[in-house]
Amino acid sequence: MEGNxxxxxxxxxxxxxxxxxxxxxxxxxxxNGFHVVMACRNLEKTNQAKExxxxxxxxxxxxxxxxxxxxxESVKAFAGEFKxxxxxxxxxxxxxxxxxxTPKRNSADIEMQFATNxxxxxxxxxxxxxxxxxxxxxxxxxxxxxxHKKSEIYFDxxxxxxxxxxxxxxxxxxxxxxxxxxxxxxxxxxAGKKIISISAHPGGxxxxxxxxxxxxxxxxLRYTFVPIFxxxxxxxxxxxxxxxxxxxxxxxxxxxxxxxxxxxxTPGIAKRxxxxxxxxxxxxxxxxxxxxxxxxxxxxxx
Ligand SMILES: NC(=O)c1ccc[n+]([C@@H]2O[C@H](COP(=O)([O-])OP(=O)(O)OC[C@H]3O[C@@H](n4cnc5c(N)ncnc54)[C@H](OP(=O)(O)O)[C@@H]3O)[C@@H](O)[C@H]2O)c1
Numbered sequence: 001m002e003g004n005x006x007x008x009x010x011x012x013x014x015x016x017x018x019x020x021x022x023x024x025x026x027x028x029x030x031x032n033g034f035h036v037v038m039a040c041r042n043l044e045k046t047n048q049a050k051e052x053x054x055x056x057x058x059x060x061x062x063x064x065x066x067x068x069x070x071x072x073e074s075v076k077a078f079a080g081e082f083k084x085x086x087x088x089x090x091x092x093x094x095x096x097x098x099x100x101x102t103p104k105r106n107s108a109d110i111e112m113q114f115a116t117n118x119x120x121x122x123x124x125x126x127x128x129x130x131x132x133x134x135x136x137x138x139x140x141x142x143x144x145x146x147x148h149k150k151s152e153i154y155f156d157x158x159x160x161x162x163x164x165x166x167x168x169x170x171x172x173x174x175x176x177x178x179x180x181x182x183x184x185x186x187x188x189x190x191a192g193k194k195i196i197s198i199s200a201h202p203g204g205x206x207x208x209x210x211x212x213x214x215x216x217x218x219x220x221l222r223y224t225f226v227p228i229f230x231x232x233x234x235x236x237x238x239x240x241x242x243x244x245x246x247x248x249x250x251x252x253x254x255x256x257x258x259x260x261x262x263x264x265x266t267p268g269i270a271k272r273x274x275x276x277x278x279x280x281x282x283x284x285x286x287x288x289x290x291x292x293x294x295x296x297x298x299x300x301x302x
Contacts (some may be wrong), residue, residue, distance in 0.1 A: 009035040009061055010137075010198040011086050012244070013120065013128070015069060016096025018046040020207030021143070024237030025093055025244070026062070027053055032044050032245055034091065035061035039078060039124075041068045041096075062155045068098050069120025070106040072293055079127035080276045089131040091244050094121035094177070099170045099209050103160075110292060118176035122289045126297035129195070134302075136251070138195040141243045144178035144254065146262060147171040153179070153285050172176070174201075175276055175284060178254065183282040184220040185252040187299035195302075196251030198243040201265050202236035203257035204229055231257065231264035239267035 012029045016022040017038035029036050030053065040046040047062045053062060067078035082089070097117045104112035108121065125140055132138035151171035154160060181199035184239040188195055206226050210218055239255035254272055259265020275281070290297055 009033065010090040011035045011037070011088055012093065013037045013039050013082070013089060013092035014093045014095055015039045015067065015124070018042060018049040019189075020209065020233050021202045021205065021237050021240060022093070022095040022165035023049055023053075024234050027057065028058040028237060029091065029093075029244065030057050030062060030142070036063075037082065037086075038062065038064045039067045039096075040064065041066070067120075067124075069124070070098075070112055070116040072108065072120070072123055072295075075120050075123045076127065080125065082128065083131065086131065088133060089128050090133070090138055090141050092128060092140045093126060093240065093244060094125065094140065095240065096120075097174075097209060099167070100212050101166050103169075105159070108292075109159075111169050111173075114158060114160075114172040114176065117170075118180060119289055119293050121177065122180055122297070123293040123295050126271060126293075126295050130302055132195050134152040134194050136194050136196055136249075139151060139244055139249075140184060140195070140197045141240060142177045142181035142184075142197070143173075143174075143201065143240065144172035144181070144197045145257075146197050146203070147272075148175040148178050148201075148276055151175045152275055153281055155284065155288070158288070175273075176289075178272065178276050179278075179282040179285055180289070181254075182252060182277075183279075183286050186279070186282075186300070187286075189251070191300045191302065193299070193302060196249065198249055198251060198253050199253070200239040200243040200255040200267075201270060202233075202239060203231060203259075203262060205233045205236035206230055207233055207236075213276075229260065229263045235264065239270070244269045275296075 070072040106115040153245035256270030257265040258268040
């Protein structure tokens with residue numbers, strides 16, 4: 001492999017590492033000795049975040065690489081660049097996410113939250129999993145949300161044109177992240193691989209995720225709802241770090257905060273909807289994700 005810059009340290013990628021939960025997860029992985037790649041869209045913001053982290057953790061191996069998860073060509077370009085620099089990947093944290101309150105599509109005319117939160121990560125994982133050593137320390141961590149419980153996968157309406165709730169596309173995308181993680185774990189197990197796939201959600205935290213919401217509503221919530229029900233981004237990152245680092249994780253778990261309404265508290269096993277456990281739906285979602293990203297994801301051939 002050409003131009004590799006790292007062989008001595010374990011390597012992790014965190015998507016959406018420049019703020020919120022991803023920023024905290026990045027720090028957690030650095031403190032555990034990983035060389036971390038911040039896979040981000042807004043490079044100026046990401047370079048600032050990198051400097052901030054390095055000011056606190058100066059001996060860290062940290063770098064920035066560009067990716068726009070809503071754009072499949074950008075995901076492929078990122079994977080190509082990563083492979084030209086690294087010959088291994090130990091942990092992939094599929095963290096980046098968007099929440100919109102108005103309809104948006106990507107350049108392939110796919111609903112933006114489904115494209116970014118699920119399909120971009122599906123494609124990224126398919127392109128990089130071959131770099132993962134066959135060990136239980138090799139992990140794909142996918143970020144879901146409590147919102148997954150409100151949704152189904154609307155196979156006849158993936159762009160959610162017929163859905164009446166404003167947050168239906170976000171909920172569907174986060175359900176897809178959870179079902180992808182489970183299906184990946186089943187496929188890895190079936191293929192006799194030791195690499196594991198785990199999912200986690202951060203509970204509730206006041207992050208950049210809500211930047212598209214009404215500022216007036218957000219200000220009201222910040223004085224009422226937020227202090228009672230939400231926790232800090234540092235605590236919100238804990239279930240994700242547990243999925244990434246805990247030695248007692250076997251694959252297929254779904255972690256989240258176990259306190260008040262599962263919005264905050266100590267990380268542990270999170271509750272899932274019945275629908276999210278449907279293997280027939282997960283298998284169908286996998287096939288459609290391959291079709292929409294134009295990329296075959298053959299776990300058996302790893
Ligand atoms: N906050 C919560 O209460 C909550 C609850 C449940 C689940 N989650 C999940 O937790 C994860 C992290 O969210 P957060 O709360 O930390 O939100 P955040 O502060 O908004 O962080 C999201 C990150 O995703 C990045 N991103 C967005 N679109 C992207 C794209 N097309 N390509 C590459 N990166 C992109 C953002 O980068 P830019 O700077 O370029 O925008 C940002 O770094 C998400 O998956 C979210 O769904 C959050």
